[in-house]
Every structure is written in structure tokens, then in C-alpha cells.
Amino acid sequence: MFEVVSNEILAENLHKMVLVAPRIARARKAGQFVMVRLAQGEERIPLTIGDADPEAGTITLFIQAIGASTRKIVDTPVGGSIRDVAGPLGKETHITNWGRVACVGGGVGTAVLFPLVKALAEAGNEITTIIGGRSSRYVILAEELGALSKNLLITTEDGSLGSKGFVTGPLGEMIADPARAPKAVFAVGPVPMMKAVANMTREPGIETIVSLNPIMIDGTGMCGGCRVQVGSETKFACVDGPEFDAHLVDFDGLSDRLTSYRKEEALRHAATDC
Ligand code: FES
Known part of the structure; x- marks a missing residue:
């Protein structure tokens, strides 16, 4: 289970959610994402890892609540939890100094x-x-x-x-x-x-x-x-x-x-x- 430590509304239907996920926080690189499932039987939703704090062991997700599943995820209150957060997935961004x-x-x-x-x-x-x-x-x-x-x-x-x-x-x-x-x-x-x-x-x-x-x-x-x-x-x-x-x-x-x-x-x- 992944505990929700903050859940902030940034704009209409857009939430910034911080979850405790220490291993993902340590491993993630820019461009990668996680698959989130609120509970057993629920839809799996891919979400970009917006930011991470390896020291605090947290990751930040930006979630647009446009469907039934994403609406349920953003309704999770602080102190509540998400059942599955799998990742980091996908390739990291190729970063260089282009100028x-x-x-x-x-x-x-x-x-x-x-x-x-x-x-x-x-x-x-x-x-x-x-x-x-x-x-x-x-x-x-x-x-x-x-x-x-x-x-x-x-x-x-x-x-x-x-x-x-x-x-x-x-x-x-x-x-x-x-x-x-x-x-x-x-x-x-x-x-x-x-x-x-x-x-x-x-x-x-x-x-x-x-x-x-x-x-x-x-x-x-x-x-x-x-x-x-x-x-x-x-x-x-x-x-x-x-x-x-x-x-x-x-x-x-x-x-x-x-x-x-x-x-x-x-x-x-x-x-x-x-
Ligand atoms: Fe199934 Fe990519 S989500 S192959």
C-alpha cells in the first residue's frame, strides 16, 4: 500500500498527489512513469512521475481526473492509500546540454x-x-x-x-x-x-x-x-x-x-x- 501524504488541487480536475514510495523515489529518472491501481479490480492508470524526493521517500504525481478511475484516485484523502504503484517504467529522457x-x-x-x-x-x-x-x-x-x-x-x-x-x-x-x-x-x-x-x-x-x-x-x-x-x-x-x-x-x-x-x-x- 502506498500512503498519500498530500493531495492538492492545482486546477480544475487536476491534482498534485504525493505518495510514499521510497524505492521508486530512489530509482526514477526524468521521463519515467508508474502504473497506478487504486484497489483490486480497478483500472490501471499510467501516470508520469512528476518529481521525487529520495530522502523523504516520496514521489509526486500530477493526475488529471477525467475518467471514472482517475476521479476515484484523486478522491483518496491524505492518510489514505493506493494499493498498487508499479514502476518506474519506460525509458528515461535522454538529457544532454544542447544549449x-x-x-x-x-x-x-x-x-x-x-x-x-x-x-x-x-x-x-x-x-x-x-x-x-x-x-x-x-x-x-x-x-x-x-x-x-x-x-x-x-x-x-x-x-x-x-x-x-x-x-x-x-x-x-x-x-x-x-x-x-x-x-x-x-x-x-x-x-x-x-x-x-x-x-x-x-x-x-x-x-x-x-x-x-x-x-x-x-x-x-x-x-x-x-x-x-x-x-x-x-x-x-x-x-x-x-x-x-x-x-x-x-x-x-x-x-x-x-x-x-x-x-x-x-x-x-x-x-x-x-
Ligand atoms: Fe501494454 Fe505497452 S501498455 S504493451
């Missing part, structure tokens, strides 16, 4: 971006972080990311915070300016956003890494649920990723797979709400 790096996060993808920005900052990179959301209510971790970045740029679709528009706006300006153009780009967020970023950086040849969020079931390479097409190869995001070269990812295929079970998910939500 100038842009880190782009959309919506809850910003939470996945956080450990990457932290690791890139520790490696001495000069980071411009660009985060965005539908409105100010969906922009998260601005203060924390601002502390790790040379520049923090915020966009919102309704203009309620930062500049009005999408994260691709400031990224495009950076790419067009030789004095500011990044040597590498990390992008995490909705599939259309990551696809747009990949299309912007392909022609100028800027190394671009995306963290993918396909459907996962076992998280260990056994079920094939998380398969994605990367170049000419089929990869399993849970063991080969979750980070991949954005210029090789089949984003349309990923999008199709993510929406394959919408009907079943809606039925489960309806059953849970009754």
Missing part, C-alpha cells in the same frame, strides 16, 4: 513536461518554456517552471492569461529568429499540438522530442495496447518510450487509437455516475 532548448506544454501535458524541464535545467541548458491552455484556469505550474527557465511564455486561447493564441505562436517566433532559435524542442500535450510542433521543426531540422500518451494496460510491453508507429517501426510506448523523435511519429494513427474506445468509456462513466 538553447524550448520546452512546450499544452494543458495537462505541462505536468509531464515539468520533470523534463527540471532535468534539462540541471544539465545546464538555457530553457525557454512555453505553456498554454484554453484559459487561465488550465495553465498550471507556471511558477515552478518559471523558476527553472530563462524565459517563461504563456498563451491562452481566450487571452485570459499571457498572449492570446496557441503555444505554437511563440515557438514559431523563436524558430524564425536565429538569435533565439532552439537547438532542441521538447513538446508534451494534446496530439494536434505535438503534431503541429513537429511540423514546425522538421524543415529547419531542429531535434524534437515528444512524450506520447497512448492507451496503456499493463505498462510492461505485453499487451500491445500502447503501440505507436514511429518511422517504419511499431513501438510500444511503455517500454520503448514514452518519448520519441517527433519527426517520425504517426500522430494521425495515435489520434485514431486514442479515440477507439470513446463509446465504451462513455458507458463506463455513465455507469459510475449512476
Whole structure:
């Protein structure tokens, strides 16, 4: 059992939860995730390890409560516990000192971006972080990311915070300016956003890494649920990723797979709400 030591609401439907998990806290690296199951018989949910404190033996998870299972997880109070937390899973982020790096996060993808920005900052990179959301209510971790970045740029679709528009706006300006153009780009967020970023950086040849969020079931390479097409190869995001070269990812295929079970998910939500 994994005890919940804090459970904070960061934004609508987004919780920051700290769990006691000493072995995972010691072993985890940026980019890795855990599979969480609240109780026997419940759904297994893949969650990025947002941060870890090896001394305290805790890990931090950012959880977007959008489905029946994630809603139950975030309802676990401080002092309560989660039955299974398996990990760390997935490959760690390849971190080097590129010099100038842009880190782009959309919506809850910003939470996945956080450990990457932290690791890139520790490696001495000069980071411009660009985060965005539908409105100010969906922009998260601005203060924390601002502390790790040379520049923090915020966009919102309704203009309620930062500049009005999408994260691709400031990224495009950076790419067009030789004095500011990044040597590498990390992008995490909705599939259309990551696809747009990949299309912007392909022609100028800027190394671009995306963290993918396909459907996962076992998280260990056994079920094939998380398969994605990367170049000419089929990869399993849970063991080969979750980070991949954005210029090789089949984003349309990923999008199709993510929406394959919408009907079943809606039925489960309806059953849970009754
Ligand atoms: Fe089953 Fe990746 S989640 S193979």
C-alpha cells in the first residue's frame, strides 16, 4: 500500500498527489512513469512521475481526473492509500546540454513536461518554456517552471492569461529568429499540438522530442495496447518510450487509437455516475 501524504488541487480536475514510495523515489529518472491501481479490480492508470524526493521517500504525481478511475484516485484523502504503484517504467529522457532548448506544454501535458524541464535545467541548458491552455484556469505550474527557465511564455486561447493564441505562436517566433532559435524542442500535450510542433521543426531540422500518451494496460510491453508507429517501426510506448523523435511519429494513427474506445468509456462513466 502506498500512503498519500498530500493531495492538492492545482486546477480544475487536476491534482498534485504525493505518495510514499521510497524505492521508486530512489530509482526514477526524468521521463519515467508508474502504473497506478487504486484497489483490486480497478483500472490501471499510467501516470508520469512528476518529481521525487529520495530522502523523504516520496514521489509526486500530477493526475488529471477525467475518467471514472482517475476521479476515484484523486478522491483518496491524505492518510489514505493506493494499493498498487508499479514502476518506474519506460525509458528515461535522454538529457544532454544542447544549449538553447524550448520546452512546450499544452494543458495537462505541462505536468509531464515539468520533470523534463527540471532535468534539462540541471544539465545546464538555457530553457525557454512555453505553456498554454484554453484559459487561465488550465495553465498550471507556471511558477515552478518559471523558476527553472530563462524565459517563461504563456498563451491562452481566450487571452485570459499571457498572449492570446496557441503555444505554437511563440515557438514559431523563436524558430524564425536565429538569435533565439532552439537547438532542441521538447513538446508534451494534446496530439494536434505535438503534431503541429513537429511540423514546425522538421524543415529547419531542429531535434524534437515528444512524450506520447497512448492507451496503456499493463505498462510492461505485453499487451500491445500502447503501440505507436514511429518511422517504419511499431513501438510500444511503455517500454520503448514514452518519448520519441517527433519527426517520425504517426500522430494521425495515435489520434485514431486514442479515440477507439470513446463509446465504451462513455458507458463506463455513465455507469459510475449512476
Ligand atoms: Fe501494454 Fe505497452 S501498455 S504493451
